[in-house]
Amino acid sequence: xxxxxxxxxxxxxxxxxxxxxxxxxxxxxxxxxxxxxxxxxxxxxxxxxxxxxxxxxxxxxxxxxxxxxxxxxxxxxxxxxxxxxxxxxxxxxxxxxxxxxxxxxxxxxx
Amino acid sequence: xxxxxxxxxxxxxxxxxxxxxxxxxxxxxxxxxxxxxxxxxxxxxxxxxxxxxxxxxxxxxxxxxxxxxxxxxxxxxxxxxxxxxxxxxxxxxxxxxxxxxxxxxxxxxxxxxx
Numbered sequence: 618x619x620x621x622x623x624x625x626x627x628x629x630x631x632x633x634x635x636x637x638x639x640x641x642x643x644x645x646x647x648x649x650x651x652x653x654x655x656x657x658x659x660x661x662x663x664x665x666x667x668x669x670x671x672x673x674x675x676x677x678x679x680x681x682x683x684x685x686x687x688x689x690x691x692x693x694x695x696x697x698x699x700x701x702x703x704x705x706x707x708x709x710x711x712x713x714x715x716x717x718x719x720x721x722x723x724x725x726x727x
Numbered sequence: 728x729x730x731x732x733x734x735x736x737x738x739x740x741x742x743x744x745x746x747x748x749x750x751x752x753x754x755x756x757x758x759x760x761x762x763x764x765x766x767x768x769x770x771x772x773x774x775x776x777x778x779x780x781x782x783x784x785x786x787x788x789x790x791x792x793x794x795x796x797x798x799x800x801x802x803x804x805x806x807x808x809x810x811x812x813x814x815x816x817x818x819x820x821x822x823x824x825x826x827x828x829x830x831x832x833x834x835x836x837x838x839x840x841x
Contacts (some may be wrong), residue, residue: 651829660729660818660832661770704769715762716828717769 625691731833753823
């Protein structure tokens with residue numbers, strides 16, 4: 618499984634766009650990039666997944682450059698309820714276990 | 728609510744006691760996973776089942792840990808002779824075996840070993 622590197626923490630204010638970048642220099646050809654969100658005392662929750670270029674859903678966007686050695690999770694107009702830990706995971710489509718790392722703790726301030 | 732349930736939500740036990748946790752996955756999901764999470768860290772993979780077969784176990788899963796999924800539905804995780812280092816959140820997740828399928832996590836069972 619490819620190792621990922623994320624910032625330990627980030628601060629933002631309500632209404633701002635937040636971009637969290639994840640480095641995965643050793644990503645393999647058949648690896649996908651998946652982001653999870655976790656609130657205190659809850660299990661992680663799937664946010665978005667992609668392979669290349671850009672993926673967008675109702676919650677976030679995922680930007681993946683051509684070399685795929687990094688990816689950026691973009692959260693538009695964050696609110697206080699977006700305060701959570703965000704994990705970037707990399708692995709093949711049939712992988713049966715996730716390596717979460719320590720994630721990025723996002724703190725949204727009023 | 729993801730549809731994955733875990734019981735109990737909290738467990739306090741004394742060192743040396745045995746504990747058992749239960750996970751009920753989303754009904755049509757044939758894959759089931761167990762993770763352990765300590766404070767400030769991300770979840771760590773413990774083991775996973777494809778239907779009733781336990782296909783992989785992490786080195787984190789010592790001999791004191793055993794997991795079962797007898798009928799391919801719910802699963803139990805038992806810890807024998809608990810130690811203080813076993814204190815953690817134990818998370819269960821499930822998914823479909825269709826390749827690019829995400830895992831859905833339950834709320835976890837928080838274990839405190841005194």
